[in-house]
Amino acid sequence: xxxxxxxxxxxxxxxxxxxxMKADAYGVLKHLWYGAKTSQDMEYLLDYPDVSFSxxxxxxxxxxxxxxxxxxxxxSTEGIGDFRISSVGIxxxxxxxxxxxxxxxxxILPGKYSIPGLPAVYAEDYEAQTLAITLKDTASxxxxxxxxxxxxxxxxxxxxxxxxNNGHGNVMxxxxxxxxxxxxxxKWEWVHFHGRxxxxxxxxxxxxxxxxxxxxSKRGTSSHHHNPSVLLCQEGCTETxxxxxxxxxxYSGCFQAQVEYDQLNQTRLVMGMNPHxxxxxxxxxxxxxxPEVILSLSTSGMETLSHxxxxxxxxxxxxGKYKLIExxxxxxNWEATYFDFNEEKLLDIARxxxxxxxxxxxxxxxxxxxxxxxxSGLGDWYVNKNKLPDGLxxxxxxxxxxxxxxxxxxxxxxxxxxxxLYRTHPEWTIRIPGRQPTRSxxxxxxxxxxxxxxxxxxxxxxxxxxxxxxxxxxxxxNRSVSDWYSELLPASRQKEMPHRFVLxxxxxxxxxxxxxxxxxxxxxxxxxxxxxxxxxxYCPQIWCSDDTDAFExxxxxxxxxxxxxxxxxxSHVSAVPNHQTGRITSIKARAVTAMSGSFGYELDLxxxxxxxxxxxxxxxxxxxxxxxxxxxxxxxxLSNPFRDNYAVWQYVSQDQKKVxxxxxxxxxxxxxxxxxxxxxxLDPDKKYRLREDGVIYSxxxxxxxxxxxxxxxxxxxxxxxxxxxxxx
Ligand code: GLA
Numbered sequence: 001x002x003x004x005x006x007x008x009x010x011x012x013x014x015x016x017x018x019x020x021m022k023a024d025a026y027g028v029l030k031h032l033w034y035g036a037k038t039s040q041d042m043e044y045l046l047d048y049p050d051v052s053f054s055x056x057x058x059x060x061x062x063x064x065x066x067x068x069x070x071x072x073x074x075x076s077t078e079g080i081g082d083f084r085i086s087s088v089g090i091x092x093x094x095x096x097x098x099x100x101x102x103x104x105x106x107x108i109l110p111g112k113y114s115i116p117g118l119p120a121v122y123a124e125d126y127e128a129q130t131l132a133i134t135l136k137d138t139a140s141x142x143x144x145x146x147x148x149x150x151x152x153x154x155x156x157x158x159x160x161x162x163x164x165n166n167g168h169g170n171v172m173x174x175x176x177x178x179x180x181x182x183x184x185x186x187k188w189e190w191v192h193f194h195g196r197x198x199x200x201x202x203x204x205x206x207x208x209x210x211x212x213x214x215x216x217s218k219r220g221t222s223s224h225h226h227n228p229s230v231l232l233c234q235e236g237c238t239e240t241x242x243x244x245x246x247x248x249x250x251y252s253g254c255f256q257a258q259v260e261y262d263q264l265n266q267t268r269l270v271m272g273m274n275p276h277x278x279x280x281x282x283x284x285x286x287x288x289x290x291p292e293v294i295l296s297l298s299t300s301g302m303e304t305l306s307h308x309x310x311x312x313x314x315x316x317x318x319x320g321k322y323k324l325i326e327x328x329x330x331x332x333n334w335e336a337t338y339f340d341f342n343e344e345k346l347l348d349i350a351r352x353x354x355x356x357x358x359x360x361x362x363x364x365x366x367x368x369x370x371x372x373x374x375x376s377g378l379g380d381w382y383v384n385k386n387k388l389p390d391g392l393x394x395x396x397x398x399x400x401x402x403x404x405x406x407x408x409x410x411x412x413x414x415x416x417x418x419x420x421l422y423r424t425h426p427e428w429t430i431r432i433p434g435r436q437p438t439r440s441x442x443x444x445x446x447x448x449x450x451x452x453x454x455x456x457x458x459x460x461x462x463x464x465x466x467x468x469x470x471x472x473x474x475x476x477x478n479r480s481v482s483d484w485y486s487e488l489l490p491a492s493r494q495k496e497m498p499h500r501f502v503l504x505x506x507x508x509x510x511x512x513x514x515x516x517x518x519x520x521x522x523x524x525x526x527x528x529x530x531x532x533x534x535x536x537x538y539c540p541q542i543w544c545s546d547d548t549d550a551f552e553x554x555x556x557x558x559x560x561x562x563x564x565x566x567x568x569x570x571s572h573v574s575a576v577p578n579h580q581t582g583r584i585t586s587i588k589a590r591a592v593t594a595m596s597g598s599f600g601y602e603l604d605l606x607x608x609x610x611x612x613x614x615x616x617x618x619x620x621x622x623x624x625x626x627x628x629x630x631x632x633x634x635x636x637x638l639s640n641p642f643r644d645n646y647a648v649w650q651y652v653s654q655d656q657k658k659v660x661x662x663x664x665x666x667x668x669x670x671x672x673x674x675x676x677x678x679x680x681x682l683d684p685d686k687k688y689r690l691r692e693d694g695v696i697y698s699x700x701x702x703x704x705x706x707x708x709x710x711x712x713x714x715x716x717x718x719x720x721x722x723x724x725x726x727x728x
Contacts, residue, residue: 055081220481407472
C-alpha cells in the first residue's frame, strides 16, 4: 500500500520517499514532511512560536501560536491571515476574496487520476494509487479537492487541484496553483532554467533570499525564457550527493513558479498557471481543473533525480507508438534551403541523404499557400504547386522510392494577414477590437479557444496527412502571444483566454494524434520555446533549440537534461560555419552532440567532402547501434559545460553492460595532459572492454580512477568511447 491513513494523517510512500500531511483538530491540512522514507509521524518536528502580526483563525480562540502564516500548509489560501504566497484565490459576488479551507473527507482510488482536457501522468492500476482530499471553505460552498497520484516504483508524486462551486452565485477564481509545497527546515537553494531564443534552459542556481523569487512566463507559451520546472536542493547538494527535489509543471502556457523564503526561514514553493494571465468565472455546479505538477525527490543528488524524471516522462508522460522505440534519423531541409526550394531541390537533398543511410526527409516551412518568406501564407494549408508540381502525393512517392519516409512541417496556431484564411476569417485572429494587433515574425495568432478554428485546423491538417504517406509532423509555433481577446467570450471571461488557448491546443493535438497514431509528432516553438511536459504528452520529441551549433548545444542539452529525457530532445547536425554563431566545428563534433537526442541532419549532405560523407555514414551506423542505449539507458552528466573546459556525458544500459561516453573538449592548450574523467553507474565488479582499442578496465577503476580523455589538437575535440562488459 503506497497510501496510508492513520486518523487524518496521510502518508504517501514511494520506494525511497515519504510525503506526509495531516488534517489537524481544526481541519486545517498541514504539510508534515517530504523527504527520505521514515516510519514516523513527522508532526513532532513542527513548532509554533507566537509571532507578532501573524493572524490567528477565529476558532483557535486565544491560542496565539496557531497561525496559518507560520505553519506548513498543503494548499495556502488568501484573505484569512496567511500572508505568504497563496495557492488559490476566490472573489465572491460581494467583491470579497477569502478562503478558509478545512478537511471534509478523503478517498483512496486505485490507479492514477486523469484530468479532463489536460495532459497528466498516466499509469496502470497496479502502478499507482490516487488520494483525493476534499477541503471546504468555512463560509461558502467552495470546495477544493487536492489530488495526489502516487507512483511508488518511480519515486514520483503528482499533484493537481479541482475547485468546485457548490453555491448559488458565480465566483471568480483569481489564482489556482497546482502545487504548494512548504518546507519548514533546511538551507535550500533553487535552480531555475532561463534563456532566450537560441539559448534555452540555462540552469541558474541561487540561494534563497528572504522574500519571493520567481520563474514564469506571460507569453502564451511556456517560453524560451523560463522553463516550467524548478529544482530545490539543499546547500552543498551535488550530482551524486545531497537532498534535492524537482517539480515539473505539465503545462504549455503562461505559468508561474515562486519560491518564498519567509520570516521563519521556511521555504514555500508554488507552481501553476500564471495568475497575472488568468481569471476564471465559475458558475454554480461547475468545477475547474488545474494542470498537474510532477514531483520527485532524491537523497543522493541531482543525477538520481534526473533519472527519476527521465523515466516517468519517457514511460508515463510520452505516449504512442514511438515513445520507447527507435526514432527515424531524419534530414530536414530548413537550414539547407530556407524558403527557397522546389521538388527537385528536395529530392536532391533526399538522394544524397538516402545514400548515407538517413531514414526520413522532413520538408520544413514553405511548402504551402503563398509562402516564399515568413511574411505570408500561414493558415493556407494546401500545397503550393509552383514548388511541388506533382503535389504532395507525387513528392512523397518519389521520396519513398528512395527508401525514405516523409515528414512535413505545420504551424497550425498561426495566421498571416496575407493569406486566404485571414481574408475569409479575420475574426478567427486574436486581437483586441479597435486596436492594431501586435505582429511578431509578421504573423498573428489564431483563437484556439474557438471550436470552429480547431475544426478547420483538424479538417485541413487531416486532409493533408491523409493525402500521402506521411509519417512525421513538426508542429511549430513561432511567436509569443499578446493582444489577448476572443470575440466569443463576454467581458467577464476575457482573462480566461490564455488558459482556454492552451486547452484548445491540447484538444487539437489530442484529436490529431489519435486520428494519426502512426505519425511521429515533434513539437517546436522557434526551437525550444515550448519544451515542456504538456507537449511531451502529445509529441515524444521536441526540437530543442534553433541553435544547432555543437558547442552551444552541449550547454542547451545539459540544461534540458535535468528533467527531460534524452529521447525527447530533437537535435541535428547542421552546416558550418554555423548559421546561428558562425562557429566552425568538425562533422564528428557536430554528430557527437546531435546524437545526444533524437538524431538528424539539417544541411545538404551533397555539399560535404567525400571524407565528411564517410564520417556521416559511419555516425549513422553508430547511432543505429547506440540509439536504444542513448534513448533508454541511464544518462550521467560527467561535467558542467558552463564551468568546465569540456562537456562529457555518459549512457549506461539498464543492465550495466553497455557504456557510451560522448562529449566535446572545448579549447586545446599546448602540451595538454590527457586527464581522466570518472565514470558513474557501472558495476564495480565487472570488466569492461573499450571498443576503440580493446583495453580492458574494471568498473571499479573506471569509476574511481576514470578513463583518459583523447589527445587534443584543435578546438571542439569530439569524445566518443564505447565500453562493453565482458564475461569475467
Ligand atoms: C522555427 C523552427 C525552425 C524552422 C522555422 C521555419 O524557427 O524552430 O526549425 O522550422 O521555424 O519557419
